[in-house]
Amino acid sequence: MANxxxxxxxxxxxxxxxxxxxxxxxxxxxxGFENITDVRIGKYITFNVDADSxxxxxxxxxxxxxxxxxxxxxxxxxxxxxxxxxxx
Amino acid sequence: MKFGVVVFPGSNxxxxxxxxxxxxxGFEVEFLWHKDTSIPDDIKCVVLPGGFSFGDYLRAGAIxxxxxxxxxxxxxxxxxxxxxxxxxxxxxxxxSGLLPGAxxxxxxxxxICKDVHIKVVNNNTPFTSLLEQxxxxxxxxxxxxxxxxxxxxxxxxLEDEDRIVFQYCDAEGNVNEASNPNGSLKNIAGIVxxxxxxxxxxxxxxxxxxxxxxxxxxALIFESIINFLKI
Numbered sequence: 001m002a003n004x005x006x007x008x009x010x011x012x013x014x015x016x017x018x019x020x021x022x023x024x025x026x027x028x029x030x031x032g033f034e035n036i037t038d039v040r041i042g043k044y045i046t047f048n049v050d051a052d053s054x055x056x057x058x059x060x061x062x063x064x065x066x067x068x069x070x071x072x073x074x075x076x077x078x079x080x081x082x083x084x085x086x087x088x
Numbered sequence: 089m090k091f092g093v094v095v096f097p098g099s100n101x102x103x104x105x106x107x108x109x110x111x112x113x114g115f116e117v118e119f120l121w122h123k124d125t126s127i128p129d130d131i132k133c134v135v136l137p138g139g140f141s142f143g144d145y146l147r148a149g150a151i152x153x154x155x156x157x158x159x160x161x162x163x164x165x166x167x168x169x170x171x172x173x174x175x176x177x178x179x180x181x182x183x184s185g186l187l188p189g190a191x192x193x194x195x196x197x198x199x200i201c202k203d204v205h206i207k208v209v210n211n212n213t214p215f216t217s218l219l220e221q222x223x224x225x226x227x228x229x230x231x232x233x234x235x236x237x238x239x240x241x242x243x244x245x246l247e248d249e250d251r252i253v254f255q256y257c258d259a260e261g262n263v264n265e266a267s268n269p270n271g272s273l274k275n276i277a278g279i280v281x282x283x284x285x286x287x288x289x290x291x292x293x294x295x296x297x298x299x300x301x302x303x304x305x306x307a308l309i310f311e312s313i314i315n316f317l318k319i
Contacts, residue, residue, distance in 0.1 A: 017192075017271075019193050019197050068146070068150060068151075068154070071147055071190055073188075073190040
């Protein structure tokens with residue numbers, strides 16, 4: 001059994017108006033950042049997983065994301081799982 | 089026959105719903121705890137009330153949907169039992185898949201608490217059985233995430249199957265951008281499932297059942313439910 005860390009990035013689907021991103025983008029423009037466009041705001045979720053292998057850890061993490069962490073109607077997610085080497 | 093009002097940690101319109109049903113309308117009602125694993129037989133309509141179940145953490149309604157009572161509400165709905173999800177209750181219904189689509193943040197990025205007008209666009213449901221088609225109701229909203237969204241295919245399905253029940257409108261019943269408080273697709277304020285026994289709506293009918301609170305249009309929805317159940 002090894003300990004892995006999963007990092008899940010949840011973003012609103014492309015095409016869905018991200019009102020938070022838009023508001024932040026407008027604020028940045030007001031501050032003079034004229035080259036910045038398409039600001040989007042998502043969620044970043046991390047958790048540790050005990051599993052026999054990296055494959056198994058990924059499977060568990062994917063299943064957690066599918067069941068609860070994202071809403072497929074409006075969001076997409078990207079998952080990264082690596083061996084956990086302690087809090088850096 | 090009784091109403092059952094579900095109480096989640098963070099529900100805050102549960103007592104309003106209880107009060108409106110029992111004291112304003114004179115119906116039998118009892119609370120159902122989110123950890124309950126059964127719904128008593130004499131309950132004919134379950135209310136999922138407004139509030140911030142589980143703090144709205146992750147996404148509004150996302151955690152409440154896994155409460156034991158929600159599995160029971162699923163079974164209850166499958167057998168044809170009436171379910172009305174108000175505000176956070178609507179969010180729980182979409183998260184659980186009992187109703188399609190999702191509620192996004194309001195386009196204004198503000199929590200909006202005010203009276204709105206909604207138009208009855210389908211009176212062929214248990215929840216609108218006493219209302220005329222096109223009738224305009226004045227009912228308050230109070231939400232940050234009430235911006236109804238659905239993909240094109242789902243929207244088409246809702247329209248083809250006549251499942252949009254309420255649309256935001258002005259006092260005269262005009263459905264337009266100016267009368268859309270939160271950015272909802274097609275001004276959608278409430279929809280039903282295919283079986284027409286599960287309604288989700290963002291406005292709060294339980295808040296307008298007592299003249300002392302400023303309006304009684306909300307009572308028409310609960311009276312419609314009773315009217316339907318008596319038939």
